[in-house]
Amino acid sequence: MKFNELRIGGPGFTPFSxxxxxYVYDGELLLGTLDPVQxxxxxxxxxxxxxxxxxxxxxxxxxxxxxxxxxTISFIxxxxxxxxxxxxxLRSEVASYEEGMKIA
Numbered sequence: 001m002k003f004n005e006l007r008i009g010g011p012g013f014t015p016f017s018x019x020x021x022x023y024v025y026d027g028e029l030l031l032g033t034l035d036p037v038q039x040x041x042x043x044x045x046x047x048x049x050x051x052x053x054x055x056x057x058x059x060x061x062x063x064x065x066x067x068x069x070x071x072t073i074s075f076i077x078x079x080x081x082x083x084x085x086x087x088x089x090l091r092s093e094v095a096s097y098e099e100g101m102k103i104a
Contacts, residue, residue, distance in 0.1 A: 006031075006067075008075045018043060018080060024068055030054055034072060045085045046076055065090070 005027045010016045013025070021035035032053035039046055051065050073086050 006071055008071065016075075016079075018046065018083075022048075022072065022075075024071065029056070031056070032068065034068065043080075043082050045087070046080075046083050047087045047089070048072065049089055051090060 005025075007025050008016055008022050009025065010020055011023055016022055019037060019039045021033050022037055023033050024031045032051060034048050034051055036050070037046060037048055051068055053065075069088065076083050076086055
């Protein structure tokens with residue numbers, strides 16, 4: 001699977017709001033969602049507990065979860081300056097012995 005134009009938003013290409021599910025798109029194609037996106041401490045901490053890839057993303061040859069984690073952190077850091085911490089507790093195995101950008 002080759003990604004061309006990854007972007008994050010709300011449902012139906014609406015803008016993302018903190019506390020709502022994040023939708024990950026490649027162009028017009030929905031790749032998956034991150035839900036729930038919990039916001040704590042007055043909006044300074046964001047915690048993500050689940051990545052749900054679509055069937056297309058699951059069957060691709062490229063690892064989807066590590067790329068989504070990197071894109072999510074970049075997205076939140078670039079658009080929500082009040083957020084100081086982004087944490088994850090995921091059920092799926094996303095660990096690797098490679099450096100993060102190399103995995104993505």
